[in-house]
Amino acid sequence: MPFHCVSNYPQGEQTMNIVAIQGSPRKDGKTAQALNMLVEDLVSKGHDVESIAVVDHQIKGCIGCLACHKIRDVPGCVMKDDDAPAIIDRLVAADAVIYASPLYAFDLSAQLKALIDRHNSICKWSRPDPVSLFEGKRVALLVTSGGADTEHVKGIFDLMFGRTLKATVIGEYFLPFSFRPDFGERARMTVDAIAADLTA
Numbered sequence: 001m002p003f004h005c006v007s008n009y010p011q012g013e014q015t016m017n018i019v020a021i022q023g024s025p026r027k028d029g030k031t032a033q034a035l036n037m038l039v040e041d042l043v044s045k046g047h048d049v050e051s052i053a054v055v056d057h058q059i060k061g062c063i064g065c066l067a068c069h070k071i072r073d074v075p076g077c078v079m080k081d082d083d084a085p086a087i088i089d090r091l092v093a094a095d096a097v098i099y100a101s102p103l104y105a106f107d108l109s110a111q112l113k114a115l116i117d118r119h120n121s122i123c124k125w126s127r128p129d130p131v132s133l134f135e136g137k138r139v140a141l142l143v144t145s146g147g148a149d150t151e152h153v154k155g156i157f158d159l160m161f162g163r164t165l166k167a168t169v170i171g172e173y174f175l176p177f178s179f180r181p182d183f184g185e186r187a188r189m190t191v192d193a194i195a196a197d198l199t200a
């Protein structure tokens, strides 16, 4: 189940409605640890944050039928037998989305990749009048990894979320060497940077 946090923050401050997608199958792993720090930080600053762990949900791969592109202003995925349409609706409604993943075989986790493929219903690129329901949405990627070779996933956010979905890409943030004892310290610095960039 997703958890939902709202803090009591002085009224009049500019706050955002943010969704944090935890893309690791390990619910208490390094990715969750870093993302939870970020969520707590954002909640303490008054933002309304919903965390969704992909492992808690059934998300099937996109079948590429493009039926969703026949309808313009809503996602309209015809695969109704899993949790992706409800999650996608939630993402479309958010001001900002943070995607977090462990590096698996130099790529995003399969669980998160399945959800990102289902974003096809957000961007109606095959229409004569293409539209993206993510236009201008603030998005960020956080990746934790055992080693430091992250080249394969660097830039995918600019391609997929910036160029295709026309979102505002805040950045791709990498936390390598997640087995080292200073991980928590480095995670703190990285999440501080994400929180500052996302809410700037």
Ligand SMILES: Cc1cc2nc3c(=O)[nH]c(=O)nc-3n(C[C@H](O)[C@H](O)[C@H](O)COP(=O)(O)O)c2cc1C
Pocket (backbone or CB within 6 Å): 024, 025, 026, 028, 029, 030, 031, 032, 101, 102, 103, 104, 105, 106, 107, 144, 145, 146, 147, 148, 149, 178, 179
């Ligand atoms: C199936 C699998 C594949 C992995 N592939 C890579 C990899 O290609 N490169 C890397 O640096 N680390 C790799 N790792 C290590 C993870 O990226 C790293 O431990 C990560 O911080 C785990 O996050 P988690 O605890 O949230 O699952 C892999 C781990 C697993 C279990």
